[in-house]
Amino acid sequence: MTPQASRPLRTADVARESGYSVQQVRDLERLGVIPPAARAANGYRSYGPAHVRALRAYRGLAAAAGPVVARGLLAKALTGSLADAAAAVGAVHVRLARDRDEALRAQAALLAIQDEPLDADDGTPARGARAADATTDALTITQLAAALGVRTSTLRFWEQEGLLVPDRVTSLRARQYGPGAVREARIVTALRGSGYGIPSVRDVVVSLRSLPGADEGVARARQLLDRRLDQIATRSVALLRAGADLAALLDPPNS
Template sequence: MTPQASRPLRTADVARESGYSVQQVRDLERLGVIPPAARGANGYRSYGSVHVRALRAYRGLAAAAGPVVARGLLAEALTGSLADAAAAIGAVHVRLAADRDEALRAQAALLAIQDEPPDVDGGTPARGTPEAATPGDRARAGAADPTADVLTITQLAAALGVRTSTLRFWEQEGLVLPERVTSLRARQYGPAAVREARIVTALRGSGYGIPAVRDVVTSLRRLPGADEGVARARQLLDRRLDQIATRTVALLRAGADLADLLDPPNS
């Protein structure tokens, strides 16, 4: 049920109440985020409380799911049923929960990598020294022979749960480099490369783009003994979890505004 405003609101009034600028209010009306304003005899726009509620709901939805999704949700809420709108909001909650679970799994994977015992020199196994591979590296790498120190691209892809084409793409982007390419162009990955591949997989699976992941890998290669790369990756995941929490709170606030929009008090 659409609420009736107690008094007509000017564009400036709606902007002040919603936190948007006057131009943004007009732009969002043009995009269909809010219902068209009534026009007076003088041609001026006349808004009501429904427009303020819609804009507040849009602000929260845009922060939680992005502006494109938010516009679709508002359009559905204004023209569809309460059940449809509730289902759409629920779907956003599910996506955020899935993002959080993915980040937590990636965080757990990084913790496991960081907790693995170092090599005999006290540092991360270096490239070109397969004898420094830890049992954890070999077991998690999924090699057919548990005593093997070097993996083929097929073995590494199977262990990580990705396609071999994905590993080749990561190689082109400088993220995961084989330690050796044979004369037959067969790629071989030692312990250090496997470690990097596991970090890249964790971050990419959690939604990070190539530039951010490349920054982590660069840190790992620059200061391998200090395990800087794993620490940097964990910082990125901590930041992502904070962002997901912020988006979730924004969605909760948007849900309250949307509920008032669809079923206003005293309606």
């Protein structure tokens, strides 16, 4: 429903048109998400169509980029230029596109891992399969870090968080990673590179270790990435809707 421009809108009217509660409308006005309402002689707030558009734009921006980013973006849009607002929305589009590319690259990495031939006894990559850096021999922490494109400190942190369990040379306490550990490290790298937090990645790795075959763990990781791609698509659609509302707010047809 499009708000009528012929009469002032009450707080309840704006709430109904925007899908927010009356208290949320007041709170978002206080935070600068919408322009300050005019005050009637009796002290009641009086709104217009621009307030409804601002709230609808905020809803889409919050779904796409989070409420903190949305508040800052909309507050700047209301006080800045149309070009600045367009650039800010464009930056969110770029971030979403980057997130999608990272998830797709992680998916491709997991597919490559899943396609490797596995040893029939323990489910690790079979001798001759390319586990990392063109070899399936045990790797040192320096070699593994170089093969994965991460720092050795990152691998140590993942170990502390239970994401990796390397073999150790007892005499020197030096870390060594066999084919199974390398495979886990590649899955962890793919998921962390796609933005997944430590708890989610830990769940996948625990599943990988507890299941009889390595493919189940990889499949679990791929399911996580599928959900992430769906979430990115939903956020992208929300951003498109927000962009339309923001354009109507900042560059109305009668301007």
